[in-house]
Amino acid sequence: MPESTNRQAYWKANVRIIAILLGVWFVVGFFPGIFFVEQLNKFHIGGFPLGFWFAQQGSVYIFIALILVYCIWVEKLDRAYHVEEDDRGGGE
Amino acid sequence: MSIQVWTYIFVGLTFALYIGIAVASRTGTTKGFYVAGHGVPAFFNGMATGADWMSAASFISMAGLISFMGYDGVVYLLGWTGGYVLLALLLAPYLRKYGKYTVPDFVGDRYYSNAARVVAVVCAILISLTYVAGQMRGVGVVFSRFLDVPINWGIIIGVVIVYIYAALGGMRSITWTQVAQYCVLIIAYLIPAIAISMKLTGNPIPQLGFGSTLAEGQPNAGVYLLQALNDIHRELGLPDYTARKKSMQDIFAITLALMVGTAGLPHVLIRFYTVPTVRAARYSAFWALLFIAILYTTAPTVAAFARVNLIQTLNGKPYFEAPEWFTNWEKTDLIAWVDKNGDGRIDYRQGEAFAGKPVFAKEGGEDIRGQFGQLMVTNQLTDNDNELYIDRDIIVLANPEIARLPAWVVALVAAGGLAAALSTAAGLLLVISSSLAHDIGKRIVKPEMSEREELAWARAAAALAVGIAAYFGIQNFAYVAQVVAYAFGLAASSFFPILILGIFTKRTTKEGAIAGMITGMMFTLSYIVYFKTINKTAGAEDWLFGISPEGIGIIGMAVNFAVAIAVSSFTTPPPDEVQATVESIRYPLGSEK
Numbered sequence: 001m002p003e004s005t006n007r008q009a010y011w012k013a014n015v016r017i018i019a020i021l022l023g024v025w026f027v028v029g030f031f032p033g034i035f036f037v038e039q040l041n042k043f044h045i046g047g048f049p050l051g052f053w054f055a056q057q058g059s060v061y062i063f064i065a066l067i068l069v070y071c072i073w074v075e076k077l078d079r080a081y082h083v084e085e086d087d088r089g090g091g092e
Numbered sequence: 093m094s095i096q097v098w099t100y101i102f103v104g105l106t107f108a109l110y111i112g113i114a115v116a117s118r119t120g121t122t123k124g125f126y127v128a129g130h131g132v133p134a135f136f137n138g139m140a141t142g143a144d145w146m147s148a149a150s151f152i153s154m155a156g157l158i159s160f161m162g163y164d165g166v167v168y169l170l171g172w173t174g175g176y177v178l179l180a181l182l183l184a185p186y187l188r189k190y191g192k193y194t195v196p197d198f199v200g201d202r203y204y205s206n207a208a209r210v211v212a213v214v215c216a217i218l219i220s221l222t223y224v225a226g227q228m229r230g231v232g233v234v235f236s237r238f239l240d241v242p243i244n245w246g247i248i249i250g251v252v253i254v255y256i257y258a259a260l261g262g263m264r265s266i267t268w269t270q271v272a273q274y275c276v277l278i279i280a281y282l283i284p285a286i287a288i289s290m291k292l293t294g295n296p297i298p299q300l301g302f303g304s305t306l307a308e309g310q311p312n313a314g315v316y317l318l319q320a321l322n323d324i325h326r327e328l329g330l331p332d333y334t335a336r337k338k339s340m341q342d343i344f345a346i347t348l349a350l351m352v353g354t355a356g357l358p359h360v361l362i363r364f365y366t367v368p369t370v371r372a373a374r375y376s377a378f379w380a381l382l383f384i385a386i387l388y389t390t391a392p393t394v395a396a397f398a399r400v401n402l403i404q405t406l407n408g409k410p411y412f413e414a415p416e417w418f419t420n421w422e423k424t425d426l427i428a429w430v431d432k433n434g435d436g437r438i439d440y441r442q443g444e445a446f447a448g449k450p451v452f453a454k455e456g457g458e459d460i461r462g463q464f465g466q467l468m469v470t471n472q473l474t475d476n477d478n479e480l481y482i483d484r485d486i487i488v489l490a491n492p493e494i495a496r497l498p499a500w501v502v503a504l505v506a507a508g509g510l511a512a513a514l515s516t517a518a519g520l521l522l523v524i525s526s527s528l529a530h531d532i533g534k535r536i537v538k539p540e541m542s543e544r545e546e547l548a549w550a551r552a553a554a555a556l557a558v559g560i561a562a563y564f565g566i567q568n569f570a571y572v573a574q575v576v577a578y579a580f581g582l583a584a585s586s587f588f589p590i591l592i593l594g595i596f597t598k599r600t601t602k603e604g605a606i607a608g609m610i611t612g613m614m615f616t617l618s619y620i621v622y623f624k625t626i627n628k629t630a631g632a633e634d635w636l637f638g639i640s641p642e643g644i645g646i647i648g649m650a651v652n653f654a655v656a657i658a659v660s661s662f663t664t665p666p667p668d669e670v671q672a673t674v675e676s677i678r679y680p681l682g683s684e685k
Contacts, residue, residue: 011678015596018181025177029351033166034343037336046303047316052334055166056158056392057299060173060385067180067378074185075371083679085369 010081014074021070028054028062098503099238106276106507107253110514113272114257114265122543125262125550126193126526127365130684132267134372138379140270141363143277143515145354145380146387147223148230149576151277151512156484158395162333164343165392167642171347171580173381173388175354180377183355184364186595188373189677191684193365194523195358195587196531202594204670205602206536211609213527215586216358219579221560223359224520226576228565230513237424237489238506247565250510254518255558258525259551266518267366273511278386280508281488285390288397288495293317298393311404321396324403329442333396338640339632345643352649353580356588359519362526370680398487401494406480407440411464414438417493422467425450426483426490429466430473436464441478446471450481517561525553577642578620585612585648593656595678598671604660612652619644 032040033055040051048057078084123129132140150172158165190198196216200209228247235246257265289301292310306313312320321333331337338346354360363380364373405415411429421427428450429438446469453460453468460468469481489509492501529550534541541549586609593600593608620641623630632638639647665671676682 007675007679014678021177021181025174025181029170029174029177030344030347033170034340034347037163041334047305047318048303049318049334052163052318053303055163056169057302057389059170060389063173063177064378064381064385066177067374067381070181071371071374071378074374078371078680083681085371085680085683 006081007083010077010083013077013081017070017073017077021066021073025063025066028059028066033059093499095499095502096239098500099506102500102503102507103239103510106272106511109272110253110269111256113268114260117264117268118261119264120547122193122530122546122550124264125547126522126530127362128263128267130191130366130368131264132366132368134367134375135379136271137267137363137367137372137376139274139383140267140366141360141376141380142383142387143270143274143511144363144519145360145384145516146277146512147516147576148227148509148513150387150391151281152230152233152485152488152509155391155394155398156487158392159399159487160484162331162337163335164337165395167338167343167346167350169388169392171350172354173385174347175351176377176381176384178351178355179360179364180374180381183361183591183595184373184377185370185680186677187361187591188364188367189370189680189683190673191365193362193530194526195361195591196527197535198594199587199590199605200531200535202670202673203590203600203602203605204666205606208602208606208609209531209535211606212587212590213531215582215609215613216527217524219357219583219586220359220520220523221564222579222582223357223576224517224524224557224561225564227513227517227520228561231510231517232565233485234506234509234513238503244566247562250514250517251558251562251565254514254521255554258518258521258554258558262550263362263366263522266522269518270515273515274383276511277508277515278383280504280511281387281390283501284488284492284495284497284505285394285397287497287501288401288491289393291495292397292400298390298397302393302396306400317396317400321400324400328403328407328440333399339638341638342632342635342640342643345637345639345646347643349584349643349645349649350580352584352588353582353645356583356586356591357579358523358527358583358587359516361587361591362523363519370683394491395487398491398494402482402487403440405494406438409438410436411438411466412436415494417490420493421486421490425452426486428452428469428481430469430479430481431462431464431466432473432477432479438480439477440480441476443476443478444474445476445478445481446473449483521554521557521561524557525550528553528556581616581620581642581645581648582613584645585616585652589649589652589656593653593660595674598674599660599665600656601660601663601666603663604656604658607659608652608656611655612648615651616645616648619648 037051041049043050119125196209196212199212231250232243232246235241236243257269285298286296289298290296293301293304294307295301295304305316325333367373367376430445448471450469453470462468533549534546590605590609623641
């Protein structure tokens with residue numbers, strides 16, 4: 001495969017990963033804690049109304065997980081398309 | 093030992109540590125000065141970003157604000173964390189690949205125009221200056237409350253410390269002091285939070301105690317904390333703590349504006365230039381959010397604990413039985429009681445007890461006290477039943493005393509507040525000095541200048557920036573604290589769209605970018621100025637789409653995107669070499685070491 005085609009395919013795949021994860025980000029960021037908070041508050045985990053828990057705790061944890069998923073996923077992609085850096089230092 | 097002695101010890105030790113680190117990591121190159129020589133590992137960059145990001149507002153004010161907003165605090169909790177997902181996915185890796193020194197640098201090169209560069213410099217300085225003034229004020233307040241140093245001297249001491257390490261080693265010194273400052277501030281935040289969680293719920297992890305039942309010996313023992321809080325609120329005629337008060341579209345707009353604004357703040361963006369690789373830039377965002385979340389998931393727990401504790405300890409209690417901390421903080425204007433019904437008891441109800449911040453009555457330099465010994469205020473009383481004034485900042489500052497923790501913990505909180513304010517101030521000052529020295533000095537005025545000369549410019553610009561920051565802090569414009577929140581709207585409507593378009597499209601032209609930044613910025617700025625100064629009486633029914641000035645940045649962002657895309661469609665496409673640059677930043681391979 002010529003270099004430029006390979007790179008275009010990489011970029012397309014990269015944008016697809018970003019789009020999927022941003023979709024998840026929007027849903028977890030705004031649906032349980034903001035748009036549907038009242039409906040979810042009818043359910044409880046321990047002393048937390050569920051919607052309130054997402055608003056003040058849960059969504060933040062999911063944000064952290066999302067970034068980690070992105071790092072790992074896109075790194076795999078880098079290697080599959082041979083566009084990763086030679087020096088892998090500084091990651092951990 | 094007294095609180096004051098402990099505070100001098102902690103503040104002295106931490107300041108000595110910061111200066112020591114700065115001396116050890118001083119630098120003589122522009123690359124070291126602007127981007128720490130691209131030598132910061134992701135883990136430590138994450139910590140430094142945490143300290144850079146969490147300001148006096150996060151540390152001192154946020155839990156207090158949430159305590160009075162209840163559920164509505166979601167706007168800060170999600171707004172100030174969700175932006176890191178945008179940073180990680182959309183900006184950090186590409187800016188690192190580009191590798192140059194500042195945000196205006198990227199804008200100027202990508203949009204092949206010094207006009208775009210200058211517009212970006214103006215935006216960066218405007219955003220950073222509004223932000224830094226609030227930090228200096230925070231430093232002054234901590235000094236005056238804990239060390240009895242007048243606020244203005246506190247500001248000057250803070251400014252001198254920041255200048256020493258910013259001028260010595262630029263980004264390199266700033267980075268490593270921020271790592272130390274993160275450790276100080278997070279320990280200072282967690283110890284009182286764990287203690288109050290233990291006291292109220294018996295659970296040492298605040299995030300779990302938040303959802304637990306109140307412990308034996310507490311009023312309402314055995315009832316879930318949040319349930320008890322809602323019950324107490326109902327008794328007092330207040331809306332439920334866990335219920336929404338603002339409109340849903342306003343909460344949505346403010347949260348999204350804060351997220352996007354976070355991703356457009358220059359002092360946060362430049363942190364991603366400091367790591368060795370693109371991969372490290374991605375992981376930096378992960379570590380940064382992890383370290384930030386430790387404080388951000390604790391803040392709402394402190395808010396709820398302190399609120400339960402405060403109301404249960406104070407409401408209905410005769411003034412002469414009020415705890416010692418009440419009278420201590422009364423002296424610092426952070427709490428006040430007016431006996432409207434003359435029964436000698438502290439009644440906490442809905443609404444403000446009186447107009448504005450307390451102004452205590454004095455006669456011949458002596459405080460005037462009421463019949464129960466309370467300090468008397470001269471403020472205009474309101475006609476509701478509420479008798480208690482509580483400053484939001486007291487929730488974090490007085491928490492250790494309310495939870496009866498030893499004096500050294502109180503002192504640690506002071507050192508933590510200073511760490512939070514100084515670390516953010518340093519990051520902001522670097523943005524201002526690099527914008528002036530590099531983007532204006534080197535890239536426009538005098539491209540032939542040597543590295544030594546550029547460093548001299550940078551140090552002089554840093555001196556100018558701290559001078560202005562100190563001036564703003566000392567002047568204490570009443571609106572400064574508010575303006576900090578608006579800096580996000582400005583960042584969302586100026587930088588964010590232009591950076592995204594610059595990376596993800598090749599077709600966006602300089603005309604499009606300049607027009608987009610200017611219209612986005614002007615729209616947001618005019619909306620804020622209109623509702624905050626010209627038409628102050630306008631209420632929610634006058635807002636565009638029901639969005640408050642805090643959330644309007646999101647419309648400004650949309651305007652910026654629309655204008656930039658529209659103008660680009662009928663102007664000459666960017667030259668080939670610019671399109672090649674856009675192409676090259678999309679792949680990690682070949683990043684500059």
